[in-house]
Amino acid sequence: MKAIIIDDEKRARRILRTIIEEECLEISTLFEAENLVDGVAIIKAEQPNLVFLDIEMPNHSGLQILEFFKNEVINFQIIFTTAYGHYAIEAFKLSAIDYLLKPIDVIEMKAAILKASTQIKEHFIKDKLITLERNFEQLALNKIALEVPKGIRFVSHEDILFFEADGAYTKVHLQNGKTELICKTLKHFTEQLSNKSLFYKPHRSFLINLKYMNEITKKDGLQVIMSNNKSIPIARERKEEFMHIINTVF
Numbered sequence: 001m002k003a004i005i006i007d008d009e010k011r012a013r014r015i016l017r018t019i020i021e022e023e024c025l026e027i028s029t030l031f032e033a034e035n036l037v038d039g040v041a042i043i044k045a046e047q048p049n050l051v052f053l054d055i056e057m058p059n060h061s062g063l064q065i066l067e068f069f070k071n072e073v074i075n076f077q078i079i080f081t082t083a084y085g086h087y088a089i090e091a092f093k094l095s096a097i098d099y100l101l102k103p104i105d106v107i108e109m110k111a112a113i114l115k116a117s118t119q120i121k122e123h124f125i126k127d128k129l130i131t132l133e134r135n136f137e138q139l140a141l142n143k144i145a146l147e148v149p150k151g152i153r154f155v156s157h158e159d160i161l162f163f164e165a166d167g168a169y170t171k172v173h174l175q176n177g178k179t180e181l182i183c184k185t186l187k188h189f190t191e192q193l194s195n196k197s198l199f200y201k202p203h204r205s206f207l208i209n210l211k212y213m214n215e216i217t218k219k220d221g222l223q224v225i226m227s228n229n230k231s232i233p234i235a236r237e238r239k240e241e242f243m244h245i246i247n248t249v250f
Contacts, residue, residue, distance in 0.1 A: 004031040006039035007054040016104055023106055024113055036060035040068040050116050051078045066129050074125045077116035083151030097128045146182050157198060161226055163189050163207040202234045202242050
């Protein structure tokens, strides 16, 4: 059986290759690619039976693989390798597509390969991938992905008090009192949540959840007191717009 590992992280590819070569003798040929475009080229040229596919990669997500096989038969099985947490795992289960959580567990990998090898002759992978995409879209409707050191944490919009700029990073203040430091700029989250009326940017350094405002005070200029007692300044140029929103919404 031939297989390919598609993952932008060299270390992740090396670890998975080592496990496969030591534990999975049924895989005789193993290719590698560091992005989806190169991976698809190898798939079309070499026709592997099994694809180990990371989801979070630069330029193209692993979920976009269908875009490269629109009018072609997909005759290989996919096992997603992912750092996603609990919520995303439900998306995999509902779509009946196999996944391996990073760090990879040898026993789970063997089971996934065995399952895939029995399904290689089936031709339902496109339907499963479409279902998986829809599940992730549904997941994204009410949750936001936060790339934390141990992986990716999905957090409900309802659980976010506010975002605070910290240089090239963003502090995400949560309802449970915890704060996550994310390696994304505030602009990233502002654009991502631009169509969510719950969130408003009253100042260049803050994006707040209007649901968790406790008080508006004129002390030291106009400020919002959030439910955790944090004072958020309202920029002078945003004052009129902000008060209009308050009068309209509340």
